[in-house]
Amino acid sequence: MTSDSAGPSRQSYDIVIVGGAIMGASTAWFLTDNPDFDGSILVVERDPTYSACSTAHTNSCIRQQYSTELNVRVSQFAADFIKNIRSYMGGDERVPHLAIRSFGYMYLADTPGFADTLRANHRVQQAAGAATQLMSAEQIKAAYPFYNVDDILLGSINVVDEGYWDGATVFDWWRRQSRERGVEYLHGEVVALNRNAAGTRVESVTLASGQVIACGQVVNASGPRAARTAAMAGIKVPVEPRKRYSWVFKAETPLDRDLPLTIDPSGAHVREHGGGTYLAGGHSAIDPGVEPDDFTMDHDLWESHVWPAIATRIPAFEAVKVTSQWVGHYAMNTFDHNAIVGPHPEVTNFHFINGFSGHGLQQSPAMGRGLAEWLTYGDYRSLDLRPFAFDRIAAGNPIPEVAVI
Structure with a gap:
């Protein structure tokens, strides 16, 4: 290039x-x-x-699970563009064919208030044509037995055009x-x-x-x-930079099926990464704006918050080894x-x-x-x-x- x-x-x-x-x-x-x-x-x-x-x-990653219809439609166009990129780029045979690895996003609600939010979002998403489904704790456990759902009241997932892309x-x-x-x-x-x-x-x-x-x-x-x-x-x-932390880890006991990008009520999230590895993310409870060149890692956040949260939600992740980590920024519209x-x-x-x-x-x-x-x-x-x-x-x-x- x-x-x-x-x-x-x-x-x-x-x-x-x-x-x-x-x-x-x-x-x-x-x-x-x-x-x-x-x-x-x-x-x-x-x-x-x-x-x-x-x-x-x-x-x-890409998702359609938003609370506003316009954001759903924005992502629907993105999904179409990704899956038809060569056509959009004039049929250029150098352009590779791409796909979305649609393992979905799984939002988990452990309070009546957040469960109501998922229901309201679900209505918006369905009206826009998204394939979002609400799931009870029992349905989640049946489809994804690795989750601990003892405290979960409701889940929301969409496995159509929602997941990882290149x-x-x-x-x-x-x-x-x-x-x-x-x-x-x-x-x-x-x-x-x-x-x-x-x-x-x-x-x-x-x-x-x-x-x-x-x-x-x-x-x-x-x-x-x-x-x-x-x-x-x-x-x-x-608009200001906000730090977001990511970790890739290898599980001693990999899951037997794809892991949706799981948004835990704790604020931590984790998803499939491939080959028995997983990608987790989160941010500090205190989340200030930072300088745009500040990429200092919070080394305590994994041990004190993110790993405990995901190991509680997915007990198979009690034995893991972090293989890489990094800090990025959200351009946050406050x-x-x-x-x-x-x-x-x-x-x-x-x-x-x-x-x-x-x-x-x-x-x-x-x-x-x-x-x-x-x-x-x-x-x-x-x-x-x-x-x-x-x-x-x-x-x-x-x-x-x-x-x-």
Whole structure:
């Protein structure tokens, strides 16, 4: 794959995308795939290795079990894109066929309140065409005998287009095809967004090198750094990095069937990883915003919280050995845990694709497609993403997503 260039080839671009990870890559690719868009695109990425971005630290899963219909439909498009990626990418025979390993998500409720939440979510999901099923403790035990369900009142699972997928391959091919179609990826950092005298538009971006690049539209695809990028344009956006911890472990006694991505009432989660290994995740009870370059591991969290919780839920995991661990970041929208997509109402050519609160990889196909439509037409042509507009934040009208892991 062609490496990122050291300098832009021109002094002005129709679209400048700040951030080249999954959302920036998706937006760029969908712009190139739209026959009605014929503009120039520059993607500026501060770390072309992508070693410290959220995309690199994702657990690469997809689900339809959300509490809002729009989020369900966003994931339904992602599932279709994943399973038909070669067709979406013009029948390019270099593009591999992909599938979703649909072991499902299993939400477990141990209180009447959370059981009611699962029932309410189930109604939303079914209305949107998802295959979610509610299960009693007895039904869960019959289907998955390895669970301890003594305290469980209700479960919710969907094993259709819900589980693991190869997000890294989609990311790679978005970038590869975009470059082949003329998108420039620049190894650099945007350090200033320069507005016009009225403050209504971003006229140019300044790079750390000192070069100033004029732009027609600018896209904030900065992941956990979204607030820093927005601040350059004088905009406040409620997005901050939150640490999320992951461990891969090998079980002395592997389970006899696939393990759904199990969301324990304790907050810990664990899923199938393959070959007798499993992937667990969680976060500290105190969950503050952190610096975007803070990847310090909490070595006590596994022993004190995550392992005890999953070993209680799945007694076969009382004897395990951790083989790898890492820290990633959610780009958490602290306002309502939902995406912020589309233009700013006052700085009208500044566009958001931010705040995915841990759902970014699985939402990237629909979000990149939608923003590409808006940048081309000034409207959405497929899935209407206007409920995710920045206006709701300015108006103080949240649309909460309660199904956040």
